[in-house]
Amino acid sequence: MPLMPYQLxxxxxxxxxxxxxxAGPQEAYDLLxxxxxxxxxxxxxxxxxxxxxxxxxxxxxxxVTAQTRGDHLNQDWFxxxxxxxxxxxxxPDSAFDPQTHPSTGFWINYWGDVExxxxxxxxxxxEVSLGLHHGQTHPSRGRFRRHxxxxxxxxCPTPWFEGWVTWNAHAGEVVVHFLVPGNxxxxxxxxxxxxxTGVPGVNPDTADATYGMWLVTHEQHNRVDGVVxxxxxxxxxxxxxxxxAILKDSGDLIVLAPVETDGGVAPNGRAFVP
Amino acid sequence: xxxxxxxxxVRDDVIRGLSPAFEPFSDEDGDGFEVAKDFRDIEVVSNDQxxxxxxxxxxxxxxxxxxxxxxxxxxxxxxxxxVDTRPDDPxxxxxxxxxxxxxxxxxxxxxxxxVDVPDREIINSGRPxxxxxx
Numbered sequence: 001m002p003l004m005p006y007q008l009x010x011x012x013x014x015x016x017x018x019x020x021x022x023a024g025p026q027e028a029y030d031l032l033x034x035x036x037x038x039x040x041x042x043x044x045x046x047x048x049x050x051x052x053x054x055x056x057x058x059x060x061x062x063x064v065t066a067q068t069r070g071d072h073l074n075q076d077w078f079x080x081x082x083x084x085x086x087x088x089x090x091x092p093d094s095a096f097d098p099q100t101h102p103s104t105g106f107w108i109n110y111w112g113d114v115e116x117x118x119x120x121x122x123x124x125x126x127e128v129s130l131g132l133h134h135g136q137t138h139p140s141r142g143r144f145r146r147h148x149x150x151x152x153x154x155x156c157p158t159p160w161f162e163g164w165v166t167w168n169a170h171a172g173e174v175v176v177h178f179l180v181p182g183n184x185x186x187x188x189x190x191x192x193x194x195x196x197t198g199v200p201g202v203n204p205d206t207a208d209a210t211y212g213m214w215l216v217t218h219e220q221h222n223r224v225d226g227v228v229x230x231x232x233x234x235x236x237x238x239x240x241x242x243x244x245a246i247l248k249d250s251g252d253l254i255v256l257a258p259v260e261t262d263g264g265v266a267p268n269g270r271a272f273v274p
Numbered sequence: 275x276x277x278x279x280x281x282x283x284v285r286d287d288v289i290r291g292l293s294p295a296f297e298p299f300s301d302e303d304g305d306g307f308e309v310a311k312d313f314r315d316i317e318v319v320s321n322d323q324x325x326x327x328x329x330x331x332x333x334x335x336x337x338x339x340x341x342x343x344x345x346x347x348x349x350x351x352x353x354x355x356x357v358d359t360r361p362d363d364p365x366x367x368x369x370x371x372x373x374x375x376x377x378x379x380x381x382x383x384x385x386x387x388x389v390d391v392p393d394r395e396i397i398n399s400g401r402p403x404x405x406x407x408x
Contacts, residue, residue: 003397007386059394108385157385182385187392196392223388229372232358232365235283236290240340241372243381245388 005189005196007156009263010213012270014152016050020272025130025144032126035119036135041088042078042115043070051273076183078115079104090115106183107161114161118178121163125150125176128167150174154263157182190221198259209267215258219251275359277317280325281309284355287366288331292351295344296333304332304350326356335379342379349378 004011010018021028031047034040042048049066056063074080080088095101096111104111127134131145138144148167155177164177189195192215193202204214224246229239258264275283285307289298298306309318310328319326331351337344353370373383387396 003392003394005392109382159382185397186385187387187389187397189392190388190390194391196394221388230367230369232367234363235287235366238287238291238366238368238370242340243342243376243379244384247388 003196003261004154004156004186004263006192006215006258006263007188008213008215009154009156009258010152010260010265011154011263012053012260014154015211015260015265015270016053016272017047018150018152019269020047020050021126021129021150022147023272025147028126028129028147029138029144032123032130032132035123035126038116038119041074042119043073043088046274047272048073049274052270076106077118079107079111080115103184104161106185107181108157108184110160110181112161117161117163121165121176121178124165125174128165129174146172148172148174150176152176152178154178154180156180156186190223191219192217192221192256192258193219193254195259195262197261200259200262200264201257203255204257211265211267211269213257213265215256217254217256218249219254220249222248222250224248275320275322275325275357277320277325280318280320280357281327283325283357283359283364284327284329284366287355287357287368288329288353292331292333295335295337295339296331296349296351297336299332299334299348301332301348303348304330306333307331310352323360324356324358326354328354339375339379342376342381345379347378347380349375351375 020031031045034045035042048069053069054063054065071082074088075082078088078090080090083089090113091104093111102109102111104114107114124134126132127136129146129148129150130138131148132138149172151173153176156179158179158181161181162179164179165174166177167174193200200215204212226242226246227239229241231239233239260266260270288307300306308314308330310330313328329352331353333349333351335342335345335347335349351370352374353368355369356367358365358367
């Protein structure tokens with residue numbers, strides 16, 4: 001996952017997946033067939049190999065390649081462990097320990113079969129896109145009933161990992177949402193206008209680009225100290241805290257277009273290039 | 275202040291303060307207000323004027339507690355109270371494991387760190403166990 005300084009993202013990865021799913025009905029169906037095969041590991045598929053996801057981190061010089069993306073997906077997303085043979089395998093439920101090992105991959109305090117959630121979400125999304133019943137096969141050289149575009153978004157954090165497949169037949173589109181827990185080390189901007197890898201567009205006034213993703217928010221999110229629970233009180237007057245931080249927004253209301261590498265979208269998207 | 279007097283004061287404070295939302299409850303995990311089991315066999319830390327009592331309160335969540343609607347959950351609230359009897363009305367300094375209370379009521383923390391300026395090294399730092407392995 002990119003650095004994701006906001007709470008919703010599309011970014012380069014989901015842009016590429018959208019591109020691949022939109023390349024054509026046969027291409028989408030080929031991906032569906034791959035995903036339906038539970039022996040097929042998602043990290044072995046074509047999407048992580050897209051050349052448009054290769055880059056070199058300008059600060060560290062680290063190269064992000066199909067190999068590193070596959071490893072990241074297996075280890076951090078799906079909680080797999082590399083075997084001596086070089087293959088990846090999921091950890092058994094017996095590896096879960098609330099004190100020492102509470103997480104699948106890098107998801108904070110969440111244990112679950114993320115690969116299967118991701119797999120089933122995309123299986124369902126492609127079936128909806130192509131107008132197939134669940135599990136229905138498509139005859140070779142037959143005409144596809146339809147091919148709706150698929151949009152994908154990721155929302156972070158939520159308590160557990162889940163996928164949503166939504167559609168609108170009037171518009172002819174499918175929208176997928178992944179709701180995911182926070183991951184270790186993840187941070188979110190209290191001053192959204194600063195961006196992380198790039199300064200977002202501020203108060204855009206046209207929607208002429210092919211893709212768009214705007215955030216409507218206040219300029220500044222402020223954490224406010226709540227009650228000090230240990231302040232002394234008389235008998236029976238107990239100072240209870242709120243559940244979690246109290247946030248108080250300030251500054252102007254702004255509309256931002258985060259840069260793609262901060263989870264936004266490029267005006268023309270990002271193509272899947274095998 | 276006697277030892278028993280300190281325990282009675284803290285028991286009264288906990289019951290009065292918490293029972294509107296958390297009624298005392300008994301099961302195999304506890305019996306309402308109790309001195310914490312690790313400290314039942316020794317006297318409470320005290321002098322003539324202040325005393326500290328380590329306690330547990332087994333209870334059931336029956337009414338609104340701050341913004342948490344009644345859940346019916348049985349839980350144990352754990353805390354330490356230092357009671358200061360120097361004022362005419364004793365003052366209570368309470369150190370309660372509120373995080374565990376909210377967790378028992380079904381709440382989670384917001385599991386991302388809200389920052390003014392993100393730190394890329396922290397973001398890329400990986401899982402805690404990996405950092406420990408160094």
